[in-house]
Amino acid sequence: MNILAYIIQKEFIQIIRNKAILPMMTVLPIVQLIVLSNAASNEVKNVNVVVVDMDQSESSRTLNHKIIANDRITLVATSFNTNEAYFYLQENTSDIVIEIPPNFENDYINGKQPKIQLLVNATNGQQAIVGSGYLKAIVASFNAKLIQKVIPDISISKQSNTTISSRYWYNPELKYTHFMAPGILAQLTALLTIILSAMNVVREREVGTIEQINVTPLKKWQFILGKLIPFLCIGLVLFTVGIIASKLIFNIPILGNLLLLFGYTTLNIIAVLGLGLLISNFADTQQQAIFIAFFFIIIFVLMSGLFTPIDSMPKWAQQLTIGNPLAHFISVSRKVLMKGSGFWNIRFEFLYTFILAFIFNGLAVWSYKKQV
Amino acid sequence: MNTPFAIEVDKLTKRFGDFIAVNAITFKVKKGEIFGFLGANGAGKTTAIKMLIGLSKPTEGMGKIAGFNVDTEPEKIKKNIGYMSQKFSLYDDLTVVENIQFYGGIYGLSRKKIKEKTTEILEELELTEVSKSLVISLPLGWKQRLAFAISMVHDPEIVFLDEPTGGVDPRVRRQFWETIYQVAEKGRTVFVTTHYMDEAEYCDRVSIMVAGKIEALDTPHNLKQQFEATSMDEVFLKLAR
Numbered sequence A: 001m002n003i004l005a006y007i008i009q010k011e012f013i014q015i016i017r018n019k020a021i022l023p024m025m026t027v028l029p030i031v032q033l034i035v036l037s038n039a040a041s042n043e044v045k046n047v048n049v050v051v052v053d054m055d056q057s058e059s060s061r062t063l064n065h066k067i068i069a070n071d072r073i074t075l076v077a078t079s080f081n082t083n084e085a086y087f088y089l090q091e092n093t094s095d096i097v098i099e100i101p102p103n104f105e106n107d108y109i110n111g112k113q114p115k116i117q118l119l120v121n122a123t124n125g126q127q128a129i130v131g132s133g134y135l136k137a138i139v140a141s142f143n144a145k146l147i148q149k150v151i152p153d154i155s156i157s158k159q160s161n162t163t164i165s166s167r168y169w170y171n172p173e174l175k176y177t178h179f180m181a182p183g184i185l186a187q188l189t190a191l192l193t194i195i196l197s198a199m200n201v202v203r204e205r206e207v208g209t210i211e212q213i214n215v216t217p218l219k220k221w222q223f224i225l226g227k228l229i230p231f232l233c234i235g236l237v238l239f240t241v242g243i244i245a246s247k248l249i250f251n252i253p254i255l256g257n258l259l260l261l262f263g264y265t266t267l268n269i270i271a272v273l274g275l276g277l278l279i280s281n282f283a284d285t286q287q288q289a290i291f292i293a294f295f296f297i298i299i300f301v302l303m304s305g306l307f308t309p310i311d312s313m314p315k316w317a318q319q320l321t322i323g324n325p326l327a328h329f330i331s332v333s334r335k336v337l338m339k340g341s342g343f344w345n346i347r348f349e350f351l352y353t354f355i356l357a358f359i360f361n362g363l364a365v366w367s368y369k370k371q372v
Numbered sequence B: 001m002n003t004p005f006a007i008e009v010d011k012l013t014k015r016f017g018d019f020i021a022v023n024a025i026t027f028k029v030k031k032g033e034i035f036g037f038l039g040a041n042g043a044g045k046t047t048a049i050k051m052l053i054g055l056s057k058p059t060e061g062m063g064k065i066a067g068f069n070v071d072t073e074p075e076k077i078k079k080n081i082g083y084m085s086q087k088f089s090l091y092d093d094l095t096v097v098e099n100i101q102f103y104g105g106i107y108g109l110s111r112k113k114i115k116e117k118t119t120e121i122l123e124e125l126e127l128t129e130v131s132k133s134l135v136i137s138l139p140l141g142w143k144q145r146l147a148f149a150i151s152m153v154h155d156p157e158i159v160f161l162d163e164p165t166g167g168v169d170p171r172v173r174r175q176f177w178e179t180i181y182q183v184a185e186k187g188r189t190v191f192v193t194t195h196y197m198d199e200a201e202y203c204d205r206v207s208i209m210v211a212g213k214i215e216a217l218d219t220p221h222n223l224k225q226q227f228e229a230t231s232m233d234e235v236f237l238k239l240a241r
Helices: A002-017 A021-039 A058-069 A082-090 A104-109 A125-150 A176-207 A209-214 A220-250 A258-282 A286-302 A315-323 A325-339 A343-367 B045-052 B074-080 B096-106 B111-124 B140-151 B170-185 B197-202 B220-226 B232-239
Strands: A047-053 A073-079 A096-100 A117-120 B005-016 B019-030 B034-039 B060-065 B081-084 B158-162 B189-193 B205-210 B213-218
Touching: A002 A021, A002 A220, A002 B096, A021 A176, A021 A220, A047 A058, A047 A082, A047 A125, A058 A073, A058 A096, A058 A104, A058 A125, A073 A082, A082 A096, A082 A117, A096 A125, A117 A125, A176 A209, A176 A220, A176 A258, A176 A286, A176 A325, A220 A258, A220 A343, A258 A286, A258 A325, A258 A343, A286 A325, A325 A343, B005 B045, B005 B189, B019 B045, B019 B060, B019 B189, B019 B205, B019 B213, B034 B045, B034 B170, B034 B197, B045 B060, B045 B158, B045 B189, B074 B081, B081 B140, B096 B111, B096 B140, B111 B140, B140 B158, B140 B170, B170 B189, B170 B197, B197 B232, B205 B220, B205 B232, B213 B220, B213 B232, B220 B232
Parallel strands: A047 A073, A047 A096, B034 B189, B034 B205, B081 B158, B158 B189
Antiparallel strands: A096 A117, B005 B019, B005 B060, B205 B213
16 A cells, blocks of 8 residues: 555646646636537527518518517528529528518418428538528418407417427526536546546556566556546546536536535546557557547547537437436436536446446556566 | 586577577676676677576576576566666656665565665765755766666676666766676676676687677687787687678
């Protein structure tokens, strides 16, 4: 046990003397939190629209005004010519062309059900679906009002049909940053610790000090644990800095038990560090270590549910995320912070992460060879 | 355990694929002896040493270091040997004292013992003034002597020195050899490789390795007679052509 203390002490001295690590632990997470939480947004905040009004009636103009009045929609141009409108789509200056046919009002009054056409630039699927959704909602409400106006005597106005009222739980204001910040926090912690640990043992190999360590009777587990504990501390500091920053900057909700979150975070960092050390054992140079680490990081981040929900992945991909410690971390971070989940709600994340921690660290100890 | 030999090696061999780096070397080193392990670059010296100190598994043959088998008991060997590699291997970003403490610590010395050793090393090497300086700031000669002292922080029976005097000035080399003699006088065995033939003359016995094999092994005096040479330099050149 005493021997372990000497290794940990030495690692800490080296970490403190390393001028790059302190900013990495403080400035980096805050900058990333601010930039990513705001910028990495799937929210569609602006839809550019071209209106082709071939009717020029009172009704068509009312619809036109309704569209312009929406603050998420920008009217790029109005046109009488469909071809001209297509040009805007092609130029990417417009996301949607809305075509109101001639005789729209007349047909409407005569009960002929005129058709409004939306031409949507679907290069970006998300933008297309959400944008056309906005417009459909506007047309629907316009439709309802028009029916009342045109056919006031019909008792539709009494609205005897079902209405839906939604209330948004856990994030009532639908703030995107509340959703992103906890995820990015988790991603940052995992990313930094995996890189630091992957680089560390390789560096000793490059410098040659590992050979000196290997001729001592030091046990393999002592060596791995001696590396793991200091980096665990760094990871926890980083996570704490991140939580405080998110609270101060975005006022993220902290509904759950922070002790539970930190408990899980500790377990998760241990798992990720195990992987980092495992990578370290197989790489001969720091360059190799970084490349291998990046391979995992990219898969982990893109399949973590940070940007795209895991539920909308194909079944096989969903199953793969069980092996992704970052996916569990993000899930737990969101659940505990936003929903106030307790241990029972995140038991599977705990279980999976525990298994991963065991496998990664086991392999790290096993693959660390004192003898070649 | 009660053999007079610190190192016993019998037909020790290391192959890397088809290449035979060390080809069935056989020799014995007595306790308290200064044994010079010479050879040209690429002759297989470092590979041989790595097998002796338990860093590399032998392909064939038998080796006993301090009574322990190199193949099956490398961790026991490690408690009883010190090793200073040709690549400088202290931590540059730790101070002199921190390096001593760290290595003392991982050899499992007690806190009190580490303290004693620290004072002893600092005084012996006259490093007290720079004890709190980072090792990176020391001149190479000082670093090498410190590395030597640290490789013996746990008072091993045998110490392996792989080109310890490479790149240091003649004065430091002299100090180095004085230390080696002191170590040997205390009954410890010194196993040393070098490219300086004047240093070879200081050894009790010398082996010369050529292309993975030991081609000559005797006292410097006898080797010179055997090869009808006036200096070890000549002996070496005659063998390692």
